[in-house]
Amino acid sequence: MMSKTDSTTQSEEKYKDFVNMTIHELKTPVTVLKAYLQMMLLQLDKDQLSGYAKTVEKMDVQLNKMLHLISDLQDGISINADNIHCLMNNFSITDALKSCIDNVRTTNPDVTVESDIRHADLTINADRDRIEQVINNFIGNALKYSGREKYLKIQSIVKDDRIKISVIDRGAGIPAEKQQMVFEQFYRVESPLTHKQPGLGLGLFICAEIIRKHNGEIGVNSKEGEGSEFWFSLPLRLPRT
Numbered sequence: 462m463m464s465k466t467d468s469t470t471q472s473e474e475k476y477k478d479f480v481n482m483t484i485h486e487l488k489t490p491v492t493v494l495k496a497y498l499q500m501m502l503l504q505l506d507k508d509q510l511s512g513y514a515k516t517v518e519k520m521d522v523q524l525n526k527m528l529h530l531i532s533d534l535q536d537g538i539s540i541n542a543d544n545i546h547c548l549m550n551n552f553s554i555t556d557a558l559k560s561c562i563d564n565v566r567t568t569n570p571d572v573t574v575e576s577d578i579r580h581a582d583l584t585i586n587a588d589r590d591r592i593e594q595v596i597n598n599f600i601g602n603a604l605k606y607s608g609r610e611k612y613l614k615i616q617s618i619v620k621d622d623r624i625k626i627s628v629i630d631r632g633a634g635i636p637a638e639k640q641q642m643v644f645e646q647f648y649r650v651e652s653p654l655t656h657k658q659p660g661l662g663l664g665l666f667i668c669a670e671i672i673r674k675h676n677g678e679i680g681v682n683s684k685e686g687e688g689s690e691f692w693f694s695l696p697l698r699l700p701r702t
């Protein structure tokens with residue numbers, strides 16, 4: 462006889478299959494559309510139609526947002542600490558930070574981006590792509606939830622055998638009683654600014670799972686109306702077993 466737990470697990474699996482199929486169906490046309498837009502941009506560039514090219518670029522930005530949401534949804538539906546895959550390697554965290562900083566400076570020339578890396582070149586053992594994903598998620602949120610205050614600082618400090626990386630903004634901030642909830646799946650702070658921005662409340666949940674997988678810690682310090690500091694820290698030495 463099938464127990465209640467068995468049938469719950471089965472319906473959860475069915476639901477996940479359904480969502481995964483839907484994500485796949487959504488992703489395919491958006492990716493194809495993106496390829497057509499790239500071709501169109503090349504042609505408009507050739508024909509020197511820069512007015513149209515600007516509009517197509519704006520369409521491309523929106524498509525990127527859509528692809529970002531789809532990939533959050535894909536990760537968020539299937540992620541838990543056991544099935545998130547991290548490929549640990551030695552790499553320079555200083556280089557990774559610099560590449561994230563260069564990237565945000567290039568793509569957001571109107572934003573003041575301060576870099577505060579307080580250590581020499583440092584090698585860590587972690588999954589570089591996943592760690593960059595966390596830093597970029599913090600950066601993306603700092604930009605999304607900052608309104609008109611276009612400032613952010615990326616800080617990295619080494620203390621007590623741990624590296625602590627923070628992204629600090631002067632944006633909307635988060636009320637004290639909601640700060641821990643932002644790491645929960647599908648949680649979004651109720652506010653007009655949040656409503657205006659696209660999002661599923663999955664990015665920070667995914668970040669928390671990635672950092673947990675690295676035996677690290679993640680957190681936020683924030684004051685409503687003044688800004689936020691999103692941070693994570695990682696042990697520099699592997700825990701003894």
Ligand code: ADP
Pocket residue numbers: 602603606607630632633634635643648649650651655659660661662663664665666689
């Ligand atoms: P999303 O941005 O897709 O909604 P996240 O999981 O990345 O999802 O963030 C969860 C919520 O936390 C956001 O909806 C927003 O309300 C709040 N939040 C995240 N980062 C910031 C920030 N830097 N400043 C203010 N609020 C933030």
